[in-house]
Amino acid sequence: MRAWVLAGAAVACAAILAGCATVYNLPGNAPLGTALSDNNVGRAVPSSEDDLLLGLSFSGGGTRAAAFSFGVLTELDRSRSGSNQAKTLLDRVDFVSGVSGGSVTAAYFGLKKRAALDDFRERFLLRNAEEGLNTRVSLGNIGRALGGGVNDSQFTNWLDQNLFDGAKFDVFGEERRPRVWINASDIYNRTPFVFGKTAFDALCSDIRSYRVAEAVAASAAVPLAFAPIVLETYPGGCATQSPAWIERARSDPNAQPLLKAFAEANARYHDGSMRYVKLLDGGLVDNFGLSGFSIGLLAAQRPFEPMTERQAVRVRRIMFLVVDAGRDISGDFAQRLEGPSGVELVAATANTAIDASVRSSYAAFSTLINDWSGKVKRWRCGLSAAERSRLGVGPNWRCGDVSVLVDRVNFDQLGPARAGILGAIPTRFALPPEQVDLLIEGGADALRQNKSYQTFRRGL
Numbered sequence: 525m526r527a528w529v530l531a532g533a534a535v536a537c538a539a540i541l542a543g544c545a546t547v548y549n550l551p552g553n554a555p556l557g558t559a560l561s562d563n564n565v566g567r568a569v570p571s572s573e574d575d576l577l578l579g580l581s582f583s584g585g586g587t588r589a590a591a592f593s594f595g596v597l598t599e600l601d602r603s604r605s606g607s608n609q610a611k612t613l614l615d616r617v618d619f620v621s622g623v624s625g626g627s628v629t630a631a632y633f634g635l636k637k638r639a640a641l642d643d644f645r646e647r648f649l650l651r652n653a654e655e656g657l658n659t660r661v662s663l664g665n666i667g668r669a670l671g672g673g674v675n676d677s678q679f680t681n682w683l684d685q686n687l688f689d690g691a692k693f694d695v696f697g698e699e700r701r702p703r704v705w706i707n708a709s710d711i712y713n714r715t716p717f718v719f720g721k722t723a724f725d726a727l728c729s730d731i732r733s734y735r736v737a738e739a740v741a742a743s744a745a746v747p748l749a750f751a752p753i754v755l756e757t758y759p760g761g762c763a764t765q766s767p768a769w770i771e772r773a774r775s776d777p778n779a780q781p782l783l784k785a786f787a788e789a790n791a792r793y794h795d796g797s798m799r800y801v802k803l804l805d806g807g808l809v810d811n812f813g814l815s816g817f818s819i820g821l822l823a824a825q826r827p828f829e830p831m832t833e834r835q836a837v838r839v840r841r842i843m844f845l846v847v848d849a850g851r852d853i854s855g856d857f858a859q860r861l862e863g864p865s866g867v868e869l870v871a872a873t874a875n876t877a878i879d880a881s882v883r884s885s886y887a888a889f890s891t892l893i894n895d896w897s898g899k900v901k902r903w904r905c906g907l908s909a910a911e912r913s914r915l916g917v918g919p920n921w922r923c924g925d926v927s928v929l930v931d932r933v934n935f936d937q938l939g940p941a942r943a944g945i946l947g948a949i950p951t952r953f954a955l956p957p958e959q960v961d962l963l964i965e966g967g968a969d970a971l972r973q974n975k976s977y978q979t980f981r982r983g984l
Contacts, residue, residue: 547672551756552738553729575840579619582626582847584807586951589625589849591649591960595967596847621705621813623806627743631736634704648687649960653953656682673751684737694732705816707806708742713789716815726793728758742803752802759796769823783822811882812846814889827899837915840925843980848934890930897928931976
């Protein structure tokens with residue numbers, strides 16, 4: 525897949541082929557209709573009765589990312605969760621967010637939960653998910669890239685038939701763990717697009733009938749290699765109203781840029797100023813998949829949101845793990861005076877933009893979470909006796925007993941030699957079994973060696 529990113533310069537040289545047939549995808553989303561008030565697909569963070577909040581986000585990186593994140597899930601299943609020995613930490617994951625290759629693992633785990641461990645390796649990781657794709661660099665395919673993208677719906681259909689079995693978002697409708705967030709990039713508004721209630725309410729579109737495979741394909745749609753996944757807007761076709769926070773963010777000159785841009789995009793979906801939404805690889809704007817929860821925190825009207833009140837008084841341990849399959853520095857133009865060449869320049873520019881954005885987004889997310897945990901503690905400690913009684917707080921409850929950990933699980937935690945081996949594995953959707961197994965084992969070992977995770981487990 526990466527060959528098509530590297531072919532950007534060749535595309536420019538083949539402009540004479542611009543008159544070739546346009547490549548595009550038809551919208552796959554249906555109108556919500558006036559009979560339904562909104563997309564009731566459950567809370568962003570499922571309400572639970574225990575004292576843990578555990579969130580995972582899986583980065584992009586093709587099958588490399590999918591296998592590494594799968595290794596993290598297998599290790600979570602080896603960790604017993606406190607006094608309840610019947611469960612492992614895998615059963616207590618509250619939400620999982622995914623981008624590109626990581627979205628495949630996130631969606632499949634969300635659909636099948638523990639059962640995903642039984643067959644994901646065989647059904648996806650060991651398969652050649654590129655078998656139906658045009659991947660050759662040829663004059664004809666360069667012409668298709670100029671026409672919108674080399675591939676259209678092939679990957680969507682492959683995922684639907686071979687992995688997701690036609691599943692639609694209605695399977696996520698119940699209030700259950702884990703909640704799944706699939707992230708793509710709205711390339712017109714240059715913002716994250718999170719497949720969920722907020723965006724589909726704004727579209728006046730029914731997310732319950734939307735194929736999970738299509739959302740995952742949008743999250744993984746590398747520019748040039750794929751034509752954008754398309755959603756149609758249905759302004760005035762339903763009774764949904766924009767949430768109050770969207771209008772507040774739009775009118776507030778001091779609103780956080782991420783929240784304001786997201787609010788503006790959703791307003792355009794809703795008011796009819798956009799007929800179609802065009803989606804590509806989620807890594808273009810957020811390769812860690814942190815936007816969904818960040819937006820939820822920025823849009824919160826009460827200090828404990830997006831948790832419920834009862835969840836907020838019970839929670840004692842909160843952990844967010846960013847599973848980062850990363851990317852190594854590549855190319856040799858730093859060793860010579862000339863260059864980078866056109867092809868190298870396209871790749872280097874894209875990698876620079878993505879890597880810079882993930883570093884800043886991770887730092888911003890860590891700050892946001894720390895601020896949020898402070899608000900939760902202050903809210904808890906400010907509860908009156910009557911409010912504590914209403915929420916079922918026991919006599920030994922301590923209002924400040926909330927710890928929050930945010931950390932990355934990555935190749936570096938395995939040592940330089942092993943990190944170098946995993947980092948050299950290409951970010952394709954077809955890898956040999958020995959590389960897949962190295963990545964799965966690496967994900968499990970990296971989590972086990974992560975100091976924040978060790979602290980979290982001791983705190984159980």
